[in-house]
Amino acid sequence: MLINHPQLGPRDAAEFVYLGDASLMHRPDAQSPTAAEEFHDYLHLRDNPAGVHRELWYHEQGDRAWLIVTRNTLTHEITNVQMARDVALAEQQGHVAS
Amino acid sequence: MRYSAFQIFKQGLTGNKHWPKTWRTPDPAQQYDVIIVGGGGHGLATAHYLAKEHGITNVAVLEKGWLGGGNIGRNTTIIRSNYLLPENEPFYELSMKLWEGLEQDINYNAMVSQRGIINLYHSDSQRDAYVRRGNAMLMAGADAVLLDREGVRAQYPFLDFDNARFPIRGGLWQPRAGTVRHDAVAWGYAHAADSRGVDIIQNCEVNGFIMEDGKCVGVNSTRGSIRAKKVAVCVAGSSGRVMSMAGLRLPIESHVLQAFVSEGLKPVIPGVITYGAGHFYISQSDKGGLVFGGDIDGYNSYAQRGNLPTVEDVCEGGMAMMPVIGRARLLRMWGGIMDMSMDGSPFIDHTSIPGLYFNGGWCYGGFKATPASGWCYAHLIATEQPHETAKGMRLDRFKSGAVMDERGAGAQPNLH
Numbered sequence: 001m002l003i004n005h006p007q008l009g010p011r012d013a014a015e016f017v018y019l020g021d022a023s024l025m026h027r028p029d030a031q032s033p034t035a036a037e038e039f040h041d042y043l044h045l046r047d048n049p050a051g052v053h054r055e056l057w058y059h060e061q062g063d064r065a066w067l068i069v070t071r072n073t074l075t076h077e078i079t080n081v082q083m084a085r086d087v088a089l090a091e092q093q094g095h096v097a098s
Numbered sequence: 099m100r101y102s103a104f105q106i107f108k109q110g111l112t113g114n115k116h117w118p119k120t121w122r123t124p125d126p127a128q129q130y131d132v133i134i135v136g137g138g139g140h141g142l143a144t145a146h147y148l149a150k151e152h153g154i155t156n157v158a159v160l161e162k163g164w165l166g167g168g169n170i171g172r173n174t175t176i177i178r179s180n181y182l183l184p185e186n187e188p189f190y191e192l193s194m195k196l197w198e199g200l201e202q203d204i205n206y207n208a209m210v211s212q213r214g215i216i217n218l219y220h221s222d223s224q225r226d227a228y229v230r231r232g233n234a235m236l237m238a239g240a241d242a243v244l245l246d247r248e249g250v251r252a253q254y255p256f257l258d259f260d261n262a263r264f265p266i267r268g269g270l271w272q273p274r275a276g277t278v279r280h281d282a283v284a285w286g287y288a289h290a291a292d293s294r295g296v297d298i299i300q301n302c303e304v305n306g307f308i309m310e311d312g313k314c315v316g317v318n319s320t321r322g323s324i325r326a327k328k329v330a331v332c333v334a335g336s337s338g339r340v341m342s343m344a345g346l347r348l349p350i351e352s353h354v355l356q357a358f359v360s361e362g363l364k365p366v367i368p369g370v371i372t373y374g375a376g377h378f379y380i381s382q383s384d385k386g387g388l389v390f391g392g393d394i395d396g397y398n399s400y401a402q403r404g405n406l407p408t409v410e411d412v413c414e415g416g417m418a419m420m421p422v423i424g425r426a427r428l429l430r431m432w433g434g435i436m437d438m439s440m441d442g443s444p445f446i447d448h449t450s451i452p453g454l455y456f457n458g459g460w461c462y463g464g465f466k467a468t469p470a471s472g473w474c475y476a477h478l479i480a481t482e483q484p485h486e487t488a489k490g491m492r493l494d495r496f497k498s499g500a501v502m503d504e505r506g507a508g509a510q511p512n513l514h
Contacts, residue, residue: 001405014407018397018512020351043509044440044496045347048338050400073352073398076405 003069004081008062015061021046022054022068025088050074056084101205120285121292126299126321130158132479133317133326135304135340136333137161139170139280140457140464142287142298143472144332144479146204149294151473152480157296158326159288160319162303166284169334172402172434173465174357174391176370176381178215178275179240182231185490185502186443187238192487193470194240194274200469205293206286209279209384214369216250216269218257218419224374228270235272243271254371256422264375264418275370277381283468307344307454314344314454330455330479335400335435337458344451348458349440349496351511354399354433355391355462356408360426362386371419378415380423388426390416394436394462396512403433436462442514443502446474446484447493455479456493461514 001013028038050073057067066084071077099105099118109117132148134141137159148154177197179190201208219225225244232242243249246268247259259266288298299321308316308323316325333340335352367382380390392412395404409431416423439445439459444467446457457475460467474485484491490502496509507513 012407013397013405020398020511040497041347044349046338046349046351047342047347048351048398050336050339050352053398055398071397073400076399076401 001076001078003057003067003078005059005062005065005067006081006083007065008059011059011062013057015059016057016067017060019056019058022056022084023047024056025084052079101207121288121298124297124299126158126160126297126302126319126324128325130297130324130326131156132328132330133157133324134159135317135329135331136336137165137288137298137300138168138332138334139283139287139468140334140460140471140475141332142284142291143468144330144457144475145291145296145298145472146287146294147472147476148480149291149296150203152476154480155295157291158324159291159296159298160302160304160317160324161298161300164300165288165298166281169434169436169464170284170468171281172357172432173280174379174381174389175277175280175383175465176215176275176379177210177278177466178272178370179238179466180215180217180231180235180242180270180272180275181504182234183443183502183504184234184238186504187234187240189470189474189487189491190467191235191238191240192473193467196469196473197278198274200283200286204286204290206282206289207279208282208286210276211278212274212276213381214271214273215275215372216245216253216271216369217372218250218266218269218374220264220267220375222267225267232270241272241274243273245269245271253368254420256366257371257420258418261418269374277370277383280465287472304340305343309344309451313452328453328455328479330457330475332457332475334437334458334460334464337437337456339400341449341456344449344454346449346451348456349493349509350437350459351398352400353394353396353436353438353512354401354404355394355436356404356412356431356433357389357391358409358412358431359383359429360388360423361429363388363426366422373415373419376411376415376418378412378419380416380420387429388423394438394512399433400435401433402435436460438511438514440496440509440511441501441503442505442507444471444491445493446471446478446488446491448478448482449493
């Protein structure tokens with residue numbers, strides 16, 4: 001697989017370390033009254049879809065950036081690659097704006 | 099029909115034209131006591147033990163493809179019981195004992211061959227870990243022999259004992275381990291279950307569960323609605339897909355594992371060898387092909403095929419352990435979908451929905467577990483109690499904290 005890094009162009013997937021579902025970016029609030037339950041689900045349960053999957057890849061052998069790769073788990077086709085930082089910042093701004 | 103030497107003789111005399119079908123091809127009935135979703139090794143074994151050990155024969159096994167087309171026909175055929183943890187080792191030893199009596203039990207030649215497995219060690223600390231593991235195995239009634247370098251050399255003189263980075267210091271040997279003809283396991287269990295009245299229905303894909311009053315009372319399938327008192331899911335790599343139809347999320351990710359077979363060679367590897375400094379395991383089939391594999395690719399996949407970096411990694415492991423493999427040519431390679439759990443150990447448990455049972459999370463160790471998995475799943479379905487050796491295999495163990503992490507890698511499925 002080639003991952004089209006937004007800043008470095010197409011890179012061999014072997015340069016990356018795979019973490020998993022991109023929802024892992026959304027850590028539950030530790031102060032929530034149901035934090036124990038939420039952390040259990042966050043840490044251990046997965047949607048595990050057959051089809052389009054947004055997932056976190058870390059460019060360990062490259063620029064050490066976290067990427068969000070949108071990939072089809074049935075075909076391995078990659079349709080979108082974003083910098084995780086950009087996505088997180090956009091989400092934060094969206095949160096502040098609302 | 100019972101398979102026997104007499105039958106071979108008799109059928110041979112008549113040109114082998116009158117062998118009956120190994121199992122029937124029935125249409126699904128309206129109602130069963132138990133529906134097993136998934137006609138792989140574990141599902142068929144469950145059906146067999148439900149019928150034989152618990153007298154429950156009004157059972158259907160629903161298989162979306164054909165028998166032997168999933169992981170039961172895609173693995174590297176190794177059986178062993180060399181685990182460490184007390185929640186795992188007695189279960190795998192039960193499996194090994196069931197393997198030993200399998201062919202008589204199911205009246206089918208599965209070519210169970212106890213040719214032994216050696217896990218190589220390359221350092222003092224690894225030796226210590228294997229001493230501990232070997233003792234855990236002995237305590238569970240399994241067999242384990244610690245070999246020094248010369249002990250390994252006596253069996254496998256061609257290994258790279260003096261590798262500069264990872265010299266071989268010895269190995270942990272389980273003589274009762276070995277290999278089994280994997281397709282024959284599916285066919286044999288199907289034959290045995292069918293002969294006790296279990297309906298095996300192929301090309302029947304489940305596409306929903308029938309829920310009434312919060313209970314699971316059947317399935318919708320490509321062959322229509324089928325009702326049952328109990329529905330037992332056993333679909334390995336498709337666990338997430340199937341259980342999501344019941345609205346359940348699982349502590350499982352599906353990953354691809356590749357396996358490889360070389361061209362046929364003269365006998366060179368009598369047993370099974372695993373490399374201790376990387377992930378590589380190898381045996382030789384009776385047809386002469388070297389059968390080997392290594393790590394999963396490491397990313398979520400349902401594709402049943404992998405990528406080249408893993409092929410390279412596996413072959414490097416092979417070259418580091420036994421350079422002689424470099425002269426063999428690869429004949430075939432393929433992928434299977436592994437239900438990788440969050441602690442690397444499986445589940446055989448009730449779900450939160452009454453009437454719905456779950457068996458999965460076998461990671462890439464499901465084949466060796468086939469008999470015990472069926473045995474313990476049948477026990478759970480028939481008695482509503484977990485089997486003695488499968489008490490730890492609970493779906494809620496990440497909540498209770500009683501995880502079974504053989505590797506100690508945490509909730510990161512691609513590291514198990």
